Amino acid sequence: MEAIANAGHPGAETHAGKRSWLFTRPTAKTGIVSWLTTVDHKRIGMLYGISALFFFLVGGFEALLIRIQLAVPNNTFISHQTYNEMFTMHATTMVFLAVMPLSAAFFNYIMPLQIGARDVAFPRLNGFAFWVFIVGAIVINIGWFVKSGSPDAGWFGYAPLTSKAYSDQFAGDMSTDLWVMGLQILGVSSVVGSLNFIVTIINLRAPGMTMMRLPVFTWMTLITAFLIILSFPAITIALVELMMDRSFNTNFFEAANGGLPILWSHLFWIFGHPEVYILILPAMGIISEILPTFSRKPLFGYPIIVFSGACIGFLGFGVWSHHMFTTGMGSVATAAFSLMTMAIAVPTGVKIFNWIGTLWGGQLRMSTPMMFALGFVWMFMFGGFSGIMHAAAPADSQQHNSYFVVAHFHYVLIGGSVFALLAGIHYWFPLIFGRKVSEFWGKLSFWLIFVGFNVTFFPMHFLGLNGMPRRTAVYDGNMGWSDANLVSTVGAFILGVGIAVYFTVMIRTYFKGEKVGRDPWDARTLEWSLPTPPPEHNYDVIPTIHARDAFWYEKTHKDEIAKETAEHAKSETAHGGIHMPSQSWFPLLAASGLLIGAILFVNHLFLWAIIGGGIMVLGIYFWASEGPGGYHVHLEKHDDHGDGRH
Amino acid sequence: MPLFFGGWLNWLTGPQSTIDVAGPVAESQRHVFYVTVWVTGIIFVLVASVLTYATLKYKARNDSDEQTPTPPQGHGNPFIELGLIAASVLALVFIAIPTLRAIWYAYDVPAAEKTNALEVNATGYQWWFKFEYPSEQIDGVGPLTTANELVIPVGRAIRINLRANDVMHSFWVPKLAGKVDMIPNRGNHLWLKADAPGYFWGQCAEYCGESHAVMRFRLIALAQKDYAEWIIAQKAPARALTPPSDGALAKTQPAGYAFKNPGRNAPGYSSAFDTDPLAAWLKQQKPAANENPVLIAQGHDLFTAKSCVTCHVVRGNNMGGAPFAPDLTHIGSRTTIAAGLLENNSVNLHRWITRPNEVKPGNKMYLGINGMPGYMMMQDDKLVPHIVVSDEEAPAIVAYLQSLK
Amino acid sequence: MSNHATGAIDHHHDHATSTGIPNKKLFMWAFLASDCMFFGALISTHLIYRLHPMPGSPDPKKLFSIDLTLFATFVLLVSSLFVALAVNACQKGNLKSVRRLLLGTIVFGLTFLSCQVFEYGNFLAEGLTPSGSMFGTTFYTLTGTHGCHVGIGVLWLTLMYIRTFKPADESPWVLRSLAHLIVFAGVVVAGVTLLVSAAHSVEDHGLAIRSLAHAVRHNAVAAGVFAAGLAILSWFARPRAAVDFGEGNAIDVESLGLYWHFIDIVWIVIFTVVYLFEFL
Amino acid sequence: MSAPSPAPATDQGPPPENKFHLLVKIAMVLAVITGLEVLTVYLPLPKGVIVGALLVMLSVKFTLGIYLFMHLKWDKVFCTILFLIGLILALGIALSLLALFKNSDSVPLTSQQAASVTVAPALRTG
Numbered sequence A: 001m002e003a004i005a006n007a008g009h010p011g012a013e014t015h016a017g018k019r020s021w022l023f024t025r026p027t028a029k030t031g032i033v034s035w036l037t038t039v040d041h042k043r044i045g046m047l048y049g050i051s052a053l054f055f056f057l058v059g060g061f062e063a064l065l066i067r068i069q070l071a072v073p074n075n076t077f078i079s080h081q082t083y084n085e086m087f088t089m090h091a092t093t094m095v096f097l098a099v100m101p102l103s104a105a106f107f108n109y110i111m112p113l114q115i116g117a118r119d120v121a122f123p124r125l126n127g128f129a130f131w132v133f134i135v136g137a138i139v140i141n142i143g144w145f146v147k148s149g150s151p152d153a154g155w156f157g158y159a160p161l162t163s164k165a166y167s168d169q170f171a172g173d174m175s176t177d178l179w180v181m182g183l184q185i186l187g188v189s190s191v192v193g194s195l196n197f198i199v200t201i202i203n204l205r206a207p208g209m210t211m212m213r214l215p216v217f218t219w220m221t222l223i224t225a226f227l228i229i230l231s232f233p234a235i236t237i238a239l240v241e242l243m244m245d246r247s248f249n250t251n252f253f254e255a256a257n258g259g260l261p262i263l264w265s266h267l268f269w270i271f272g273h274p275e276v277y278i279l280i281l282p283a284m285g286i287i288s289e290i291l292p293t294f295s296r297k298p299l300f301g302y303p304i305i306v307f308s309g310a311c312i313g314f315l316g317f318g319v320w321s322h323h324m325f326t327t328g329m330g331s332v333a334t335a336a337f338s339l340m341t342m343a344i345a346v347p348t349g350v351k352i353f354n355w356i357g358t359l360w361g362g363q364l365r366m367s368t369p370m371m372f373a374l375g376f377v378w379m380f381m382f383g384g385f386s387g388i389m390h391a392a393a394p395a396d397s398q399q400h401n402s403y404f405v406v407a408h409f410h411y412v413l414i415g416g417s418v419f420a421l422l423a424g425i426h427y428w429f430p431l432i433f434g435r436k437v438s439e440f441w442g443k444l445s446f447w448l449i450f451v452g453f454n455v456t457f458f459p460m461h462f463l464g465l466n467g468m469p470r471r472t473a474v475y476d477g478n479m480g481w482s483d484a485n486l487v488s489t490v491g492a493f494i495l496g497v498g499i500a501v502y503f504t505v506m507i508r509t510y511f512k513g514e515k516v517g518r519d520p521w522d523a524r525t526l527e528w529s530l531p532t533p534p535p536e537h538n539y540d541v542i543p544t545i546h547a548r549d550a551f552w553y554e555k556t557h558k559d560e561i562a563k564e565t566a567e568h569a570k571s572e573t574a575h576g577g578i579h580m581p582s583q584s585w586f587p588l589l590a591a592s593g594l595l596i597g598a599i600l601f602v603n604h605l606f607l608w609a610i611i612g613g614g615i616m617v618l619g620i621y622f623w624a625s626e627g628p629g630g631y632h633v634h635l636e637k638h639d640d641h642g643d644g645r646h
Numbered sequence B: 001m002p003l004f005f006g007g008w009l010n011w012l013t014g015p016q017s018t019i020d021v022a023g024p025v026a027e028s029q030r031h032v033f034y035v036t037v038w039v040t041g042i043i044f045v046l047v048a049s050v051l052t053y054a055t056l057k058y059k060a061r062n063d064s065d066e067q068t069p070t071p072p073q074g075h076g077n078p079f080i081e082l083g084l085i086a087a088s089v090l091a092l093v094f095i096a097i098p099t100l101r102a103i104w105y106a107y108d109v110p111a112a113e114k115t116n117a118l119e120v121n122a123t124g125y126q127w128w129f130k131f132e133y134p135s136e137q138i139d140g141v142g143p144l145t146t147a148n149e150l151v152i153p154v155g156r157a158i159r160i161n162l163r164a165n166d167v168m169h170s171f172w173v174p175k176l177a178g179k180v181d182m183i184p185n186r187g188n189h190l191w192l193k194a195d196a197p198g199y200f201w202g203q204c205a206e207y208c209g210e211s212h213a214v215m216r217f218r219l220i221a222l223a224q225k226d227y228a229e230w231i232i233a234q235k236a237p238a239r240a241l242t243p244p245s246d247g248a249l250a251k252t253q254p255a256g257y258a259f260k261n262p263g264r265n266a267p268g269y270s271s272a273f274d275t276d277p278l279a280a281w282l283k284q285q286k287p288a289a290n291e292n293p294v295l296i297a298q299g300h301d302l303f304t305a306k307s308c309v310t311c312h313v314v315r316g317n318n319m320g321g322a323p324f325a326p327d328l329t330h331i332g333s334r335t336t337i338a339a340g341l342l343e344n345n346s347v348n349l350h351r352w353i354t355r356p357n358e359v360k361p362g363n364k365m366y367l368g369i370n371g372m373p374g375y376m377m378m379q380d381d382k383l384v385p386h387i388v389v390s391d392e393e394a395p396a397i398v399a400y401l402q403s404l405k
Numbered sequence C: 001m002s003n004h005a006t007g008a009i010d011h012h013h014d015h016a017t018s019t020g021i022p023n024k025k026l027f028m029w030a031f032l033a034s035d036c037m038f039f040g041a042l043i044s045t046h047l048i049y050r051l052h053p054m055p056g057s058p059d060p061k062k063l064f065s066i067d068l069t070l071f072a073t074f075v076l077l078v079s080s081l082f083v084a085l086a087v088n089a090c091q092k093g094n095l096k097s098v099r100r101l102l103l104g105t106i107v108f109g110l111t112f113l114s115c116q117v118f119e120y121g122n123f124l125a126e127g128l129t130p131s132g133s134m135f136g137t138t139f140y141t142l143t144g145t146h147g148c149h150v151g152i153g154v155l156w157l158t159l160m161y162i163r164t165f166k167p168a169d170e171s172p173w174v175l176r177s178l179a180h181l182i183v184f185a186g187v188v189v190a191g192v193t194l195l196v197s198a199a200h201s202v203e204d205h206g207l208a209i210r211s212l213a214h215a216v217r218h219n220a221v222a223a224g225v226f227a228a229g230l231a232i233l234s235w236f237a238r239p240r241a242a243v244d245f246g247e248g249n250a251i252d253v254e255s256l257g258l259y260w261h262f263i264d265i266v267w268i269v270i271f272t273v274v275y276l277f278e279f280l
Numbered sequence D: 001m002s003a004p005s006p007a008p009a010t011d012q013g014p015p016p017e018n019k020f021h022l023l024v025k026i027a028m029v030l031a032v033i034t035g036l037e038v039l040t041v042y043l044p045l046p047k048g049v050i051v052g053a054l055l056v057m058l059s060v061k062f063t064l065g066i067y068l069f070m071h072l073k074w075d076k077v078f079c080t081i082l083f084l085i086g087l088i089l090a091l092g093i094a095l096s097l098l099a100l101f102k103n104s105d106s107v108p109l110t111s112q113q114a115a116s117v118t119v120a121p122a123l124r125t126g
Ligand code: HEA
Pocket: A276, A277, A279, A280, A322, A323, A341, A342, A344, A345, A346, A348, A349, A350, A352, A380, A381, A382, A383, A384, A385, A386, A387, A388, A390, A391, A392, A396, A399, A400, A401, A405, A408, A409, A412, A413, A416, A417, B040, B043, B047, B087, B088, B089, B091, B092
């Protein structure tokens, strides 16, 4: 109450002096402290984005090592062990530390703007989710620096390879413990973040922003958030069981004592399949923003696109065993999962068709974001088709764990998710940084990436059909795989150059790019009504929404909107100005407790680990005690936000 | 070079091709694959043409195009959408029907062939395969047991019970059948049939630890007569060659080959072998012409002295052994060693028994397993050498192992 | 735990959220949906392993004491009622009742935990260990995870209880509240020790004053801590100036209540599926 | 239970109705059902019937719990929907898992006493 009262009534400042020093809120707006204590969804979004891009490079670097090793048969570039660590870390990094957080970056930055909110529902929790993510990332990557080495059990860590008996090369090996602990922590981050997004989207919409007026990207954020909160518990349980096995000698996956390793597979994929939709739905959301903007048309069949997104999410929970067609589930179960999986093609197809419908009759501007978006449609469709081939269980019994699968999922993951995320970066760059990437360099990077990507992964279909299993550090030269592998490696380097160009251009643009004003793309959704970069409080006046493409409507009904805004501004000032949440140290403190506890735990210092837990509880306790705080931005006095703070 | 069009086909005819198949099960699976390729291919062509057309037709060609008034702001058309949904469902039905048929077909031996089927047990170990023939019992020993090379009769349905001893593995002979996993504490099975005699490549297809990449095996399909002969030969205990008793044993014998360490990951295959692997296999069944009984006897002694016998059975020569190491009774008649990785010749054998860890990192013969020390053993939490086979000793053991036809 | 951690903007500015559901409540319900999956996976694991038990695995029927479990179930049920009443009281601004009911919930929650500790003690004595058999593995992990949820719930309840003493003026309060919390923790540990020990001696000597006295005698330190702690707690709880806790906090108590009820409901499922089914 | 309220009055609309008696009644009903459940287990009925009865009583308790104790009855339906999404998914997945593992293809080797093939290879020699 106190904080609210404090913020609500002028004069409450007089009490502030009596507050404990502990709860003095950080107020820096620039510098390191401002970033460590930030609760601003835009800054948190940027933090997510930068970390994710960093890990994308790390994951890509690992991929290049993989490709070098496979360039020629019987290569000795890296050892088997290193190779195994490499693909495990490559996948874990790309999935959990690059693509998911990059999506989260967009959720954070863009979604609140799209619904006309000032921030997310629980700003400090949002900061916490980010710091916990960093903790998880650190824990997973500790392996590079310790004797145990990095996790090496594959990204789905099938039991019992992860059990103590088969993963400890020497006493005190902790690489698998790092993986187990890291994923659990990342799970906490994702679930907490997603709960926040769900509440935000459902509760903080601007007046008039009905659910069926939400931009599609926001819809996909919502569905993704649901997938996260509903699928992560399954892997958390699996990881807890594994952790119990490893740390306290229980029997969950100990075959000799009645354990069923296949239970791990089920629990993992109950999470794992929704996870791949967690990776693709945000991408689809981004595409559904870009295509209409650059076609200058509303999205074709908005309701059905939204509905099919929800459908994909829901069906996604009923198909997990298609990763286990070869585990001998019995004919009925195999058939059921086979058919369920195929069913997903229908809602996905609907999206493809509607995107094409959006282009139809439009005025397509082939700017770089549009190029990436069209690349997405092509490549994702292609990857989807090989997914359908997997869905046919008998065909999959040949393709499973072969390079055909590797081809499939890179088509959907890179051609799908990554293309869309790269498109999104181009698309929203002007909004976030007020500068625009040059078309020439943007398109060059697109074509390098597009060509490199296909040269890398198209031949892998043939490798798979020709019987090359995945996760093999070496292969013989007499198997007919040598040419395709070499081509693929060359492709990976073209792709690498493309990515390098992309990053270089982005960095250059940040410093030297062409400056642009508000709404450079003639876009349709609300976030573009903001100046670039958007002010801390986002909207001077919370907008009122009258139509689906809210900003397009504003642009076509200028007078009406201006009048309305003026009225609202008045009433808002009467309320004491714009209320903003205060920054806080405690999310960071709580997360660092988690880091300390996790590191002690993986070193099997279980009792010491309680110290970390204690720090975390203390962090949360202070967090709860300090209250949300808050201060006001008064626009009439300063157009800026430096003042008006208590 | 495969980079021109015809080359794509070369990319599909390797020894583990899933397209160039040799048995009815793999064929049924390929059929389903072809159906999916056709259906998705047609959809791809249709959708891609519309997409291309739309992109080209509605593309803004210059700046002035971009300035023209906004296009009609259409929001969708329910009829088109429903129609496309219906079409997609229809397309899926085309895939679903053969899918269902093949699922049931591939699940187990068809009823008509049940009585004639041969049952085999295959067990996955880190990183090799054990094969047992429950129908071929050897008195006082148990079922006929071999490793890494599964021999089957042509034209008969083979039902393979799949088990795993340590971690998950997967049994995959692409030309004959899709894979089925070998999972600890789970009883899986698959069935397959070879249409004609042949020599097939197989590989573990589930990641199973450090040397997963080199956990391979071979499957040899023989005409009924050859198969029967093979069974008889295999059921017999190991060959015993008596050396001349002229004291020659004391002297070192010539190796009969030159050994130079080819290094880590060096290939173990040869084009000579690949031209007709089945012939090579048949040849391998017969004793070599130039056997040196003295060297072999030396090898036999070394095999015991180096405590190879703690793990390996050579039925007739030594019993005991351990179930987690390959049965070597007839190792000389196999075309490969180290789980299908190296062709079975003197140099490769030499390489394997002197430097197992270079061939197959982390393998259990090197590290020891279940408390049995291997080439290394645990002492005070440190790995220390336990068995050393020197380049001088190796030729005798090689000769001994090769004599075990 | 998070009574103030959350929701500032809407509270103050747009008085209503888009749906009219308070943010915290929505958050809780979404979290509980997620927790359904959590316990769903855990209970499934247990049941899967019960489907085909290993030969020679322990017979749960011989281990389980239905009286004890029934008692624990009633205890949890009553605590659930208390927290429901606490929400009710808070909505009406009845601070004293809120405090009493929260304390009641805590006491019953702890009694439940004591039952669990007691049960574990018995099972361990019978040779059922987490590593000894699959049944032990899944049973301890499942009920232990539930127990952890209860423990977190008790911590949250305690923090909420202490929160009700926050002074309305801005005077510093953190240190006092921390002290409050620490004393509380001492009382809890001592109390549970006494309770478990009492249960054991009731088992040995029958239900009589004598056995209770026995428990106290054997845990003199715990008894001392318990008594002293209670005294300090009542000193902390003495009536003072106005506090900053009222109807406005009903949503905080309600979120806590949702969590607590959910634990109870999970127990309802465990009671039937894990315990009763074994008696068929 | 009716001590005067020290909290300041607020202007937040009509006070919520007093549910004291209702809640106590619900608790009693729940207690009674719990007792019945235990009794049911010992009834000389076919196993299927007992399981059915237990599941029915379980669902009644569950529903009473979420609907009344947890206020779903008085809250916006959206809360119910939100929770049901999780509940139904969890139920569906739990049931499919049980079905998968009940299947004869899934009987663990360790529980097939008769099976002889490589069950515990470490124990056999030769
Ligand atoms: C972004 C992530 C993503 C996405 C979106 C998908 C989408 C799909 N995936 Fe994929 N998948 C992965 C990521 C993804 N997958 C990963 C990472 C793995 C491997 C994990 C591992 O083992 O490491 C995997 C593995 C995998 C397997 C297991 C293979 C194996 O290991 O044996 C299967 C099996 O069914 C499968 C199927 C599908 C299907 C049917 C879709 C569908 O959603 C695709 C639907 C799309 C289309 C079909 C195209 C557009 C539709 C039309 C134009 C309409 C008309 C079409 C028809 C009627 C056919 N995937």
